[in-house]
Amino acid sequence: MQATMRTTYELGNQNQTTTWQECIAFYQELTARFPQVLRFEQIGLSDAGVPIHAGVVSADGVFDRARIKGEGRPVFFNNNGIHPGEPEGVDACMALVRDLCVDPARLAALGRTVFLFIPIYNVDGSLNRADTSRVNQDGPEQFGFRGNSRHLDLNRDFIKCDSLNAQVFNRLLTDWDPDVMVDTHTSNGADYPYTMTLIHTQADKLGGELGPFLRNTMLPHIFAEMERAGWPTCPYVNPVKDSPDHGIAEFLEVPRFSTGYAALHHVIGFMPETHMLKPFADRYASMRALVDVTLAFTVAHGAEIARLRAAEKEHAKHTTHWPVSWKMDESNPSTFRFKGYAAKYTPSVLGDYQRLSYERGEPWERDIAYYNNFVADVVVRAPSAYVVPQAWREVIERLQWNGVEMSRIEAPRTVRARYYHIVSVGSRAGAYEGHMFHDEVELEARSAGVELQTGDYYIPLKQANARYAVETLEPQAHDSFFRWGFFNSVLEKKEAFSDYVFEDLASELLRDEPELAVAFARWKLDNPALVGDQDKVLHFIFEHCQRHAEPEWRRYPVLSIV
Numbered sequence: 370m371q372a373t374m375r376t377t378y379e380l381g382n383q384n385q386t387t388t389w390q391e392c393i394a395f396y397q398e399l400t401a402r403f404p405q406v407l408r409f410e411q412i413g414l415s416d417a418g419v420p421i422h423a424g425v426v427s428a429d430g431v432f433d434r435a436r437i438k439g440e441g442r443p444v445f446f447n448n449n450g451i452h453p454g455e456p457e458g459v460d461a462c463m464a465l466v467r468d469l470c471v472d473p474a475r476l477a478a479l480g481r482t483v484f485l486f487i488p489i490y491n492v493d494g495s496l497n498r499a500d501t502s503r504v505n506q507d508g509p510e511q512f513g514f515r516g517n518s519r520h521l522d523l524n525r526d527f528i529k530c531d532s533l534n535a536q537v538f539n540r541l542l543t544d545w546d547p548d549v550m551v552d553t554h555t556s557n558g559a560d561y562p563y564t565m566t567l568i569h570t571q572a573d574k575l576g577g578e579l580g581p582f583l584r585n586t587m588l589p590h591i592f593a594e595m596e597r598a599g600w601p602t603c604p605y606v607n608p609v610k611d612s613p614d615h616g617i618a619e620f621l622e623v624p625r626f627s628t629g630y631a632a633l634h635h636v637i638g639f640m641p642e643t644h645m646l647k648p649f650a651d652r653y654a655s656m657r658a659l660v661d662v663t664l665a666f667t668v669a670h671g672a673e674i675a676r677l678r679a680a681e682k683e684h685a686k687h688t689t690h691w692p693v694s695w696k697m698d699e700s701n702p703s704t705f706r707f708k709g710y711a712a713k714y715t716p717s718v719l720g721d722y723q724r725l726s727y728e729r730g731e732p733w734e735r736d737i738a739y740y741n742n743f744v745a746d747v748v749v750r751a752p753s754a755y756v757v758p759q760a761w762r763e764v765i766e767r768l769q770w771n772g773v774e775m776s777r778i779e780a781p782r783t784v785r786a787r788y789y790h791i792v793s794v795g796s797r798a799g800a801y802e803g804h805m806f807h808d809e810v811e812l813e814a815r816s817a818g819v820e821l822q823t824g825d826y827y828i829p830l831k832q833a834n835a836r837y838a839v840e841t842l843e844p845q846a847h848d849s850f851f852r853w854g855f856f857n858s859v860l861e862k863k864e865a866f867s868d869y870v871f872e873d874l875a876s877e878l879l880r881d882e883p884e885l886a887v888a889f890a891r892w893k894l895d896n897p898a899l900v901g902d903q904d905k906v907l908h909f910i911f912e913h914c915q916r917h918a919e920p921e922w923r924r925y926p927v928l929s930i931v
Contacts, residue, residue: 374399374467378460383650386456386509387463389419389495392488395463397423403470413537419492421537426469426484428476435546443482443671445664446626446636448538450489451523451554454503458553459645459776461657462486482668485545490534493518496893505557508649519676524554527630527804528841529853530767541769542634548674549637549667551660552627555652556642558726559613562708564647565595565655568605568620568640570632573743574695577684579677583637584741586664594662600655601850603707605642609740611725616738618697623847624840625802628783634771634836635681637674639663676922682833692745692841694845699819705739708732710883748846751835752787752929755828755842756821761926762843764850765826771837775828778821786819789844789925791860807852810844812925827930840929851925862922868907875910885914 377387387395400409409424420885425432437444447465469476489495497514503854506512515522517532542550550885556566569588572580590637595860609616622629623625627661641659643652667674711731717724756778757765768775793811821827844851867876879886892909899905911917 376460376463384508384510386460386512389489389492393422396488399467399470405430406470413531414539415492415502416533417493421492421534423487424860428464428479437483441675443667443675444480444545444547445484445667447660448490448552449487450495451491452515453491453495454515455555456512457653457656459489462488462655465660480668481836485547491517491523493929505751506645520800523775525625526628527627528624531803543772547636548678550631551639551663552655554640554642555645557645559608560646560710563601563603564644564651565600565602565659566605566642567602568622568642570628570638571619571621571743575632577681579681582677590666590715591662595658598658600658613707613709614712618742621695635678685833685835686831689751690747690748691751693840694747695743696746697740698742698744701742701814702738702740704736707737710735748909749843751791751830752931754930756828756924756928757826759824766854773828773838774832775826775832777826778823778825780823781820783818783820784930785930787814787816787931790815791923791925804854812844844925858869859921859924862919867912868903873906875907878910878914878916882915888913
């Protein structure tokens with residue numbers, strides 16, 4: 370193999386990862402040499418103005434997306450470098466694409482399957498190189514940083530799309546509609562013998578026949594083939610207590626994460642997590658094996674996966690009740706044959722507590738509890754359509770990026786609609802990825818005759834992309850636009866009062882509004898410590914009276930047409 374066709378990892382001491390500049394130049398040279406195999410181009414810009422690229426490998430030189438999808442060809446999508454400090458997927462993808470270009474047998478094995486890839490997704494973070502940000506990681510010698518130029522973790526951004534990267538990704542995944550996605554990562558946490566662990570789309574959430582196919586056919590095949598390749602693999606090690614001895618729980622990948630986001634489009638997603646305490650060369654080799662194994666399965670079973678996905682999209686058009694929140698079924702664990710190290714607890718030299726460590730000289734292997742079943746804990750009745758007022762353009766454009774079908778209302782008309790009154794929200798302390806995230810949402814469903822306005826957006830749910838619409842527009846969904854704060858302004862009351870004037874008016878309101886008087890009496894019984902606080906007393910009366918009510922206050926603006 371010519372020297373110029375070798376990657377930075379291969380040319381070095383197997384402890385170096387490519388720079389962004391080297392990576393892009395490598396693919397550009399490959400494209401120039403093998404234009405009939407590889408198409409590589411810029412698909413957007415990051416927030417720092419750095420180009421984001423994507424590539425397509427095709428065994429027969431067909432790169433046109435419309436033709437590929439029109440012919441029903443399987444599409445396998447490999448995303449890399451979302452966390453540039455976890456770079457083995459970046460280097461493994463370079464070698465994989467190179468091998469497809471130079472080895473006719475490998476290329477022919479693709480058949481009709483198309484290999485779509487992003488070489489480095491977080492391009493801003495990849496340019497922020499050092500050797501210190503990954504505290505306990507064993508190599509490479511230098512690597513990029515987790516945050517992008519806006520200090521965002523892009524694997525929390527797929528729904529809210531604060532970054533230009535996420536906006537590009539939303540459109541790319543929607544346009545290509547891949548059948549399987551592998552998004553490469555490195556993990557920290559407990560110590561254990563495995564180099565490779567695997568997060569996958571939660572099968573219960575994926576649902577239909579696609580979920581059981583993933584759980585019962587695809588995952589056993591991947592684990593068996595990884596064992597055969599010399600890289601025994603286990604589910605992502607997410608201990609239910611402090612060490613794996615007590616069991617591990619499957620990761621509930623909600624839509625802020627890549628695999629959870631892909632599931633909204635009925636895409637089977639994998640997030641391989643190599644173990645950061647293992648040498649970089651081992652992490653690289655196991656990642657290459659994982660992508661090879663998963664790609665080969667997709668090639669062999671592409672038609673079946675496409676059929677199952679099509680069935681789920683059709684089913685979405687007729688779904689009447691949607692699960693929008695899930696919880697682990699603690700009463701129904703399965704088991705996994707796990708290889709671990711003995712967990713030890715010894716006094717810390719830093720403080721007055723017991724510290725955990727693992728003894729690699731004391732390995733063990735046994736069945737442990739594996740909590741991999743999840744049940745829906747919030748199910749909503751699907752409306753026939755949603756109406757999103759045109760004022761909420763940030764919401765509308767995200768729906769459009771994800772292919773949600775909608776139309777503009779051409780003339781005012783009155784309809785019966787359901788809407789939510791927001792009773793209360795509980796937000797986590799401090800900012801979370803640039804937002805005040807609402808962990809707790811209490812709603813009251815109401816209905817009324819409402820007038821739809823010209824130019825507002827009508828979103829019928831009899832469509833293949835209904836799941837994306839439901840899980841973003843229903844406030845109680847794990848990663849709804851409401852939880853991420855897109856509608857925060859409706860939580861603010863816009864008018865106020867002067868206490869010395871309102872004191873007299875409050876008595877009048879209590880006399881004229883019996884329901885207010887009953888609610889106020891109940892509030893005083895429930896909150897005796899607040900009765901002596903004039904501000905709290907007057908605000909309760911002001912916020913609950915009808916005479917000075919603000920109809921838009923705490924009224925969720927998205928309508929459900931019933």
